[in-house]
Amino acid sequence: KLAVIPIKGEIGSTDALRDAVSAEEVVEDLEEAETDPSIKGIFLDIDSPGGSVVPTKQIVYKIREIEKPVVAYVGETGASGAYYIAAASDYIVADEDSLTGSIGVISLVPNLEGLLEKIGAKMQVFKEGENKAFASPFTEMTEEQRAIMQGLLSDIYGKFKSDVLSFRKGKMRVKLFNELADGRVLSGRQALDAGLIDATGTRKEALKKAAELAGIEGEPELVKYGKKELSLVDFFM
Numbered sequence: 001k002l003a004v005i006p007i008k009g010e011i012g013s014t015d016a017l018r019d020a021v022s023a024e025e026v027v028e029d030l031e032e033a034e035t036d037p038s039i040k041g042i043f044l045d046i047d048s049p050g051g052s053v054v055p056t057k058q059i060v061y062k063i064r065e066i067e068k069p070v071v072a073y074v075g076e077t078g079a080s081g082a083y084y085i086a087a088a089s090d091y092i093v094a095d096e097d098s099l100t101g102s103i104g105v106i107s108l109v110p111n112l113e114g115l116l117e118k119i120g121a122k123m124q125v126f127k128e129g130e131n132k133a134f135a136s137p138f139t140e141m142t143e144e145q146r147a148i149m150q151g152l153l154s155d156i157y158g159k160f161k162s163d164v165l166s167f168r169k170g171k172m173r174v175k176l177f178n179e180l181a182d183g184r185v186l187s188g189r190q191a192l193d194a195g196l197i198d199a200t201g202t203r204k205e206a207l208k209k210a211a212e213l214a215g216i217e218g219e220p221e222l223v224k225y226g227k228k229e230l231s232l233v234d235f236f237m
Contacts, residue, residue, distance in 0.1 A: 002210055003033035003042045006226040011051025011059070011081050021048060023055030027062045029225040034066050039223065041214025043207060044072040044089060050080025050102065053156055060163070063088040069213035073206035074098045074197070079185055083196070084160060087167045091213060092197040093206035094188040101191055103164065104183030105157040110137045171195045 011021045033039045044063075050056065063070055063085065072078070072086035074094035079102035086092045086100075094100055125136060131145055141149070161181050165174065172195025180186065180194055191197045199209070211220040 001036075001038050001040060001223050002207065002214065002216070002220040003029070003036070003039045004222050004224045005029050005033065005042060005044055007044055007046045007048050007059075007082060007085060008226075009048055011048060011056050011085075013052065013055045021051065023058045025226075026059050030059075030062050030066065033223075033225065034068060036223075039068065040216055040220075041068055041210050042066065042070045043210045043222075044070065044085065045075070045203070046072055046078045046082050046086055047075040048079075048082035049077055050082050050084075053081070053105070056081035056084055059085050060088045064167075069210065071206060071210035071213060073203055074100050074188070075203065080104065084164065086197075087164045091199075091209060093199045093201050093209060094191060094197045095202070096188040096192075096200040098188040099185050100188065101180065101186040101196060102183060103160060103181040105153045105160065106183075111140060112137045113140055168195065171198070 005026060007021055007026065009020045011023060013023055030042070033042050069091075070089040071091045071093065072089040074082075074086060074092065076095070076098055078086050078094060078098060078100045083100050083102065086094075125139065131148060161178075164181075165177065168177075176194055177196075180196070186194065186196065188197065188200045192200050199205075201209075207220070207222075214220070
């Protein structure tokens, strides 16, 4: 049997939205597939733009612990944190026209100060510590605070890059990787040329590769994990 685990939607700690990826649930599915003796390999079915850093890393590090072969398939999108997850697997197949890569980190901090002035509203902020509210949407950041924020992102970005380089060691050129790891999105063909993935192909071909790595002859039995469709009873509950 092959375990088919979907990574579809934005990645977060929990599935607050029905179309989001719950890192907690994915890790539980991976653990169940890992301990089931009838499961010989794991297939990650990816279509995701990425998501939050810590939940993504929870999935990544669980994948790295698994001794059974893990194959990732990127359908339409496997970008940012979703590519991070794919890179943790043993083999990556992507559709040649998929969007992948986007190795970078972003944080959006809105500034509502001008809007509040226009409507005649003020926000009173009480704090201890000069930089306690430095990411508040109600005040403009100072240059020092911008530097703090940039330092945080640089630290997270450095870990992202070093992990991918470690996971894909020997499969891509470091100099080229550093050039491409600037947040840009690549097609499946471009990602293959750069060594970010192992092959381009269809989902069926990726399943065949997963079965091959798992030592399964013929058509594997697929055991589907992930969210189940809500029944009428579930809906009212």
